[in-house]
Amino acid sequence: MQQTLDTTLLVIGGGPGGYVAAIRAGQLGIPTVLVEGQALGGTCLNIGCIPSKALIHVAEQFHQACSHQDGSALGIHVSAPRLDIGRSVAWKDGIVDRLTTGVAALLKKHGVKVIQGWATIVDGKNVEVDGQRIHCEHLLLATGSSSVELPMLPLGGPIISSTEALAPETLPKHLVVVGGGYIGLELGIAYRKLGARVSVVEARERILPTYDSELTQPVAESIGKLGIQLYLGHSVEGYDPASQCLTARDGQGQTLTLEADRVLVAVGRRPRTQGLECLDLKMNGPAIDVDARCQTSMRNVWAIGDLTGEPMLAHRAMAQGEMVAELIAGKSRRFEPAAIAAVCFTDPELVVVGTTPEQAGQQGLDCIVAQFPFAANGRAMTLESRSGFVRVVARRDNHLVMGWQAVGVGVSELSSAFAQSLEMGARLEDIAGTIHAHPTLGEAVQEAALRALGHALHL
Amino acid sequence: MGTHVIKMPDIGEGIAQVELVEWFVKIGDTITEDQVVADVMTDKATVEIPSPVSGKVLALGGEPGEVMAVGSELIRIEVEGSGNHVDTPQAKLVEPAGAVEAASAVQLPAASAAVGAVQPQGASAMADAVQSEGAPAAVGAGGRYTGCAASVAHRQADEKPLASPAVRKRALDAGIELRYVQGSGPAGRILHEDLDSFMSRPNTRVGQAPGGYDRRTDSEQIPVIGLRRKIAQRMQDAKRRVAHFSYVEEIDVTALEALRLHLNKQWSESRGKLTLLPLLVRAMVVALRDFPQINATYDDEAQVITRHGAVHVGIATQGDNGLMVPVLRHAEAGSLWDNASEITRLAHAARNNKATREEMSGSTITLTSLGALGGIASTPVVNTPEVAIVGVNRMVDRPVVIDGQIVVRKMMNLSSSFDHRVVDGMDAALFIQAVRGLLEQPACLFVE
Secondary structure, three states, rough: OOOOOEEEEEOOOOOHHHHHHHHHHHHHOEEEEEOOOOOOOHHHHHOOOHHHHHHHHHHHHHHHHHHOOOOOOOOOOOOOOOOOOOHHHHHHHHHHHHHHHHHHHHHOOOOEEEEEEEEEEEEEEEEEEEEEEEEEEEEEEEEOOOEEOOOOOOOEEEEOHHHOOOOOOOOOOOEEEOOOOOOHHHHHHHHHHHHHHEEEEEHHHHHHOOOOOHHHHHHHHHHHOOOOOEEOOEEEEEOOOOOOOEEEEOOOEEEEEEEOEEEEOOOOOOEOOOHHHHHHHOOEOOOOOOOOOEOOOOEEEEEEEHHHHHOEEEEHHHHHHHHHHHHHHOOOOOOOOOOEEEEOOOEEEEEEEEEOHHHHHOOOEEEEEEEEEEEHHHHHHOOOOOOOEEEEEEEEOOOOOEEEEEEEEEEEHHHHHHHHHOOOOHHHHHHHOOOOOOOOOOOOHHHHHHHOOOOOOOO | OOEEEEOOOOOOOOOOOHHHHHEEEOOOOEEOOOEEEEHHHHHEEEEEEEOOOEEEEEOOOOOOOOEEEOOOEEEEEEEEEEEOOOOOOOOOEEEOHHHHHHHHOOOOOHHHHHHHHHHHHHOOOOHHHHHHHHHHHHHHHHHHHHHHHOOOOOOOOOOOEHHHHEHHHHHHHHHOOOOOOOOHHEEEEEEEEHHHHHHHHHOOOOOOOOOOOOOOOOOOOOOHHHHHHHHHHHHHHHHOOOOOOEEEEEOOOOOHHHHHHHHHHHHHHOOOOOOOEEEEEEEHHHHHHHHOOOEEEEEOOOOOEEOOOOOOEEEEEOOOOHHHOOEEEEOOOOOOOHHHHHHHHHHHHHOOOOOHHHOEEEEEEEEEOOOOHHOOOEEEEEEHHHHEEEEEEEEEEEEEEEEEEEEEEEEEEEEEEEOOOOHHHHHHHHHHHHHHHHOOHHHHHHHO
């Protein structure tokens, strides 16, 4: 029996939430131990945000190259581009390696002890990892989330989750994506651009069902142009490996049969609470219930990130992790962001920050809603992008900006400006009065504010 | 229109100075006849000053805490008719901005403009008006907060306060809930300056961080004025001049308590309830017959000890503002119930600041009791120029050995202090032993 390891803070999970909490705790001089069962960086760095963006980049480059195959409007001629998916995946793995190694170095630099292994929770103050007992004052749960599986589509063989989809050995001939949310669409579009035939089956009546149809319209158009088949309002019944056929049924009971050599199940994620049941924490649906300080119902047991439910976003987990470390250091903190940006790296990209027009209506807020199309933005034209827009929602009485939505090529980078304006409590006049560099997509942000004030210049 | 001036009245024989404790009116207020305008204090009596006329307050003659000469101008009131006052320049009197402009032609135009700028604040506190003459800039800064507040749109109850992340973090660090802070920025945004104003306000409470305790750096300055200053002076004086000698004795009050309960059972409806105090007073009265040197006052400047036939017992009483000692006069002549009801009445009057100067002075010996808070022993401070003070400690059931047996008795300590310059230890001890003898055999309190 090994000796008990004593620490002040024990972090379970080395994803964006857990490792940021540990680094910040280290900076604040809190003795910290981090336990990770797989790879540092968690879902985000290893099988989520980063590898998917790498794959999307590969797909876009290949797609661009192919578009010049027989000469293009840009005057580029390319002859028969070829894709070595093995090397693509190796390149992606290189990025992931560099980042996870970086995380390990940062943890070490800040004096965090990293223990590799699966933690078994004994109680709110004691955890065992491979027989090693760790005693802590504060237990931070940051176990993240995992893909939701469908009972009629058990994973294995041709049926894969996003994890396998991000490390393909070969490309499928026909990929059927089950789920028209952002993960399914990001990967579906990437696979289509890499050359596979792609179909998307979604149970609801439209894609990206959490966003309004005005916002998702440019994405739907782009999907159509890329040749991705959409089967909306279809519920999946099952998959027959022998005939390689996926069956689904629509609302009227019509059966749909799709031949598919690979099926990607992307129907959402669920908080990973297995192993935490013994703590008997208060739950909020499938997630651990936490207050504004990320405190669970048990004293000095904290929970952050996907484990605490929606919105399941890495940047939310990081902010919560940083906050919990500071709370443990005795500072007074509260998680009360004005907004958390949500980005879909579809083609075109989509950003939502703060209040949408629909939410404003539900809250009974009298709001001005104005949008500025990228069709009138010079920079967008030079990027061969004509679709999409920036939309602003502001209170009519004092012009306080309540929310931003944008769809278009490269709009993910506008999310910082959107979030910052909301955090600073900007009014339409503040945005309209800020000189935005020309020629950039950001000009559309200023113009949207100007349009809300009734005097857009370039429209 | 005329001016009526109230002068500081002479409220005690031969007293030349009176302390102004509190104003109940401010410049510009309209007051009616008999309305109380101020509290003033002498010795230990606080006196209310009513206005004999109706009118508008033009000027106040001093600030709370200021010691003013009897006969000096207290307040100036504008009245219908001719008033009682012909206007002559008064150096002491501070007048509101407008009046200064009108009255003195020598003021520089710049200064007048500065004073004028203060006007929109209305009848601001006199201190502000004083500042405005010397330092208009300071008033500008001080007045800003009020000015901003007027233009601020108030948030709805459930509306989130609007503030940048830096302001939010600073507020959290300082333990301030932003929903209590008014925002002066665009759209009611809370700015760093708003936090500054909020934090510089008195009584800003600093909260506690979860998982730790915040270090507190706030402090509060309380001017020692009024009754508190009086108490401080008297206590300091007593401690400096008197050679204190304290003596603690244990008293078995089982029989006394039994008597008290019996008397209350028998008589409380018709004669009122008895506490221990009148019984203690009775014991002191009887014991003092044999110890005239203890019922005495000592004028150490004249080097004279006055032994008093009358027993005027000061009853130490806690009021809202501090310690007061109303006086039970001629305790030697009152019956048990006379003294009981008089003690109750005096304590009530003192607590409500209704005790007259007469009732607050002239004691020859003092009795101090904190009741259930009396503790085991205390070291009372002699109420000069008296030479003795008797302190009563808590009564408790204790095991006591009587005739070789442990029995439970009601025991109570008396902690008394004496002025050792004029009271010898032997006499003090004998006096307390006499009191003890009387209290332990309560029949002796009444059998002559």
